[in-house]
Amino acid sequence: MLDRPFSPDTQIVSRKQQPPVLERGCDICVIGSGASGISAAVEAARAGRSVILVDGLPSLGGQAVNSIIGMFCGLYTPGKEGRQLTHGIADEIIRDLGATDDVKVVAGGVMKVAMYNEVALGRWVEKAVSAAGVTPLTGALIRGVNQQGRRITSLDVATRHGDVRITATGFIDATGDAAVAWEGGYDCQIHKGGQIYGSQMLVIEDFDDSKKPSWDEMATRIREKGGKYGMMRRDGFAASFPGRNVAIVNMTHIETPLDPFDAAAKQIDGKEQADRTLNFLHAEFPEAFGRARIRAYGLPGIRQTRWIVGTHHLTTAEVRAGTRFDDAIARCSWPLEQHHNREGYVWEVFPDDHIHWIPLGSLTVAGADNLCAVGRCIDADSSALSSVRVMGPCIAMGRAAAHALDLAGSGSVHAIDIKALQARLKDNLEF
Ligand SMILES: Cc1cc2nc3c(=O)[nH]c(=O)nc-3n(C[C@H](O)[C@H](O)[C@H](O)COP(=O)(O)OP(=O)(O)OC[C@H]3O[C@@H](n4cnc5c(N)ncnc54)[C@H](O)[C@@H]3O)c2cc1C
Numbered sequence: 001m002l003d004r005p006f007s008p009d010t011q012i013v014s015r016k017q018q019p020p021v022l023e024r025g026c027d028i029c030v031i032g033s034g035a036s037g038i039s040a041a042v043e044a045a046r047a048g049r050s051v052i053l054v055d056g057l058p059s060l061g062g063q064a065v066n067s068i069i070g071m072f073c074g075l076y077t078p079g080k081e082g083r084q085l086t087h088g089i090a091d092e093i094i095r096d097l098g099a100t101d102d103v104k105v106v107a108g109g110v111m112k113v114a115m116y117n118e119v120a121l122g123r124w125v126e127k128a129v130s131a132a133g134v135t136p137l138t139g140a141l142i143r144g145v146n147q148q149g150r151r152i153t154s155l156d157v158a159t160r161h162g163d164v165r166i167t168a169t170g171f172i173d174a175t176g177d178a179a180v181a182w183e184g185g186y187d188c189q190i191h192k193g194g195q196i197y198g199s200q201m202l203v204i205e206d207f208d209d210s211k212k213p214s215w216d217e218m219a220t221r222i223r224e225k226g227g228k229y230g231m232m233r234r235d236g237f238a239a240s241f242p243g244r245n246v247a248i249v250n251m252t253h254i255e256t257p258l259d260p261f262d263a264a265a266k267q268i269d270g271k272e273q274a275d276r277t278l279n280f281l282h283a284e285f286p287e288a289f290g291r292a293r294i295r296a297y298g299l300p301g302i303r304q305t306r307w308i309v310g311t312h313h314l315t316t317a318e319v320r321a322g323t324r325f326d327d328a329i330a331r332c333s334w335p336l337e338q339h340h341n342r343e344g345y346v347w348e349v350f351p352d353d354h355i356h357w358i359p360l361g362s363l364t365v366a367g368a369d370n371l372c373a374v375g376r377c378i379d380a381d382s383s384a385l386s387s388v389r390v391m392g393p394c395i396a397m398g399r400a401a402a403h404a405l406d407l408a409g410s411g412s413v414h415a416i417d418i419k420a421l422q423a424r425l426k427d428n429l430e431f
Helices: 035-046 062-066 089-099 118-132 179-183 215-229 260-284 316-321 382-388 391-408 418-424
Strands: 021-031 051-055 103-107 112-116 135-138 140-148 151-159 162-173 188-190 202-205 237-240 246-250 293-297 306-308 328-332 336-338 346-348 356-359 371-373
Touching: 021 035, 021 151, 021 391, 035 051, 035 062, 035 089, 035 118, 035 162, 035 391, 051 140, 051 162, 062 118, 089 103, 089 112, 089 118, 089 391, 112 118, 140 179, 162 179, 162 391, 179 371, 202 260, 215 237, 215 260, 246 260, 260 293, 316 356, 316 382, 328 382, 328 391, 328 418, 336 382, 356 382, 356 391, 371 391, 391 418
Parallel strands: 021 051, 021 162, 051 135, 162 371
Antiparallel strands: 103 112, 140 151, 151 162, 188 306, 202 246, 202 293, 237 246, 328 356, 336 346
8 A cells, every 4th residue: 555645535446355256146148138138138037037138238229229220120911901920028119119109110111110219219128127127237248158068057258347257047149149159169150152241220310201202213213323422232221210300221231240350340331331321312312311411320230140050940941931830939021131242132022921930949059958049140041030030030039038948947948848938929929
């Protein structure tokens, strides 16, 4: 201790007095707080489990909030009269945010979607997590996964306030990048020879909605003139939130590499592309967008990077055929929506009566008894994943994983009573 005076309202502390690792235990640890992770955490807590919800970002909500995705897709069957496929927290979001006009269910061109205000959704998520008694741990990145045989016993995470070890009976990988499976050394999949592009989302304000071009007109103009403005992607849309003078703009394609330096560089590249998009809108549609300004850039929108090897690989053929698996836990009708070329995306819309199914086997990590993946990192081929990763089915998968691990307890998620699980998920499986 220095021989000098200190202010009476300070206390001298040093690292040596702190335990090197803070340990906490829970029944179910969910890593990742996007649409799938929030659903998983809230459902597990409501099933009576103690839950810790970990996220690397300093706030909750994943891409739904922080990348400003702006609309829940995949909640309804095709057609303007679409029927709701997923319930659980989806019902509560529509009810609570609908009451303040922060959600609007709109019949889009081919599908009904629920548009939302991302600021209101962010607060809804925080309140839902608190009300359910979930313990959040934000700003916490996975540093290690500890195992005994086929079970994960604990997770080591690093926070700005020190290292934490979380022990749990079950773990849910809702990281989108299969980060838990990867750190645990389980086999994972990556795309071979090419990119699945992400997008830099934008919120714009101060435009004239009544003069906005149609989606087709916009798409044609981007195709014809986008190159002049340096736009890489040559399609996209600006979707206005009904009754508010704001729109979400989805017109960029950005690479989303797993190399940390490349990822940081591409984040800036995404914003440059977004600025070019605004130049295009200003110049090509001056009546509608001449005064438009960017109100917010989302965090990089990441569609697909690395995903698990489950016990079932969901294929495009199964999606097209609407194969109903014995262990079906969620359903979806969203089109195949592949973003694997720079210029645009490939869109395959299904007929009005089409439904496809997600099996539990695509969520259960091969080789692990107490780990499920949910959301955009489940086991599927890239085209099948392009449909089932939208947020409606993400919510359904989160719910399914929570109940699967609840049923498994200290046993294996590979050996649960599927009928008992499906009974708990009934309204997500039947009308
Ligand atoms: C540009 C774009 C537009 C899209 N448009 C739509 C749309 O209109 N409607 C729709 O329904 N879907 C849309 N999608 C798809 C959908 O948004 C995503 O697939 C979905 O949000 C993924 O949710 P998730 O819960 O799987 O993961 P995410 O929302 O990606 O959440 C993963 C969370 O895990 C955390 N995490 C990751 N790694 C770690 C780690 N190592 N340690 C700790 N935390 C970690 C992250 O910080 C993040 O918060 C779009 C996707 C993109 C990229």
